[in-house]
Amino acid sequence: MSKFLSAAASSVVALAIASSASAQTAAPAAPAAPAVTHGSVLPGVCIFSYQRAVGQSQVGKAVNARLGTIAQQVNAELSGERTALENESKALDAKKATTAQDALEQQAATLQAKANAWQRKGQLRQKEVEVTEQKALARVSQELDTPIKQVYQAQKCSLLLDRESVMLANPAMDITDAVVAALDARIKTLTFDRERLDQQVPGAAALQPTNK
Secondary structure: OOHHHHHHHHOOOOHHHHHHHHHHOOOOOOOOOOOOOOOOOOOOEEEEOHHHHHHHOHHHHHHHHHHHHHHHHHHHHHHHHHHHHHHHHHHHHHOOOOOOHHHHHHHHHHHHHHHHHHHHHHHHHHHHHHHHHHHHHHHHHHHHHHHHHHHHHHOOOOEEEEHHHOOOOOHHHEOHHHHHHHHHHHOOOOOOOOOOOOOOOOOHHHHOOOOO
């Protein structure tokens, strides 16, 4: 890659890949708890795994898939613009021997401005993906509230513990599967698009293709 793009690309090259990985693991299923073949059940004490509920529920899977699609779209957008910048940089390098120094410096400055705008755009897209993920999972959490309360009351729980904070517990005390079933009966998917934090990125116009 030309020196004109190296500085800008170094901090953004893995942006969309990282965003995609984040989206694809936005709602991971928690590892299965070690099997408990004996032990007593504490009356009124229940445990619940939020991670497993989100990871196994239909709405959680739908949200996870949508976040992955959004990350892929961001990846395609940034990768296409990066390729165009790299090609322009190579073309500028090829003209070094036949272009006046002042003209070469002016074209290099223009290219660097485009690279800087691309970097800012990449950072903005990353933030947008993160905010989109946060809002989508917050909506899933809201939808979980009613099923949790319903199962809590049906199971006659008097205390609900976070499964991820409990080292070991009798599976008979775990209400996660019942909550997932109730959530699936309540909602199966969510519709959302990538959040737009700023419709106009400074310098973004420089990234647009021209007919020249």
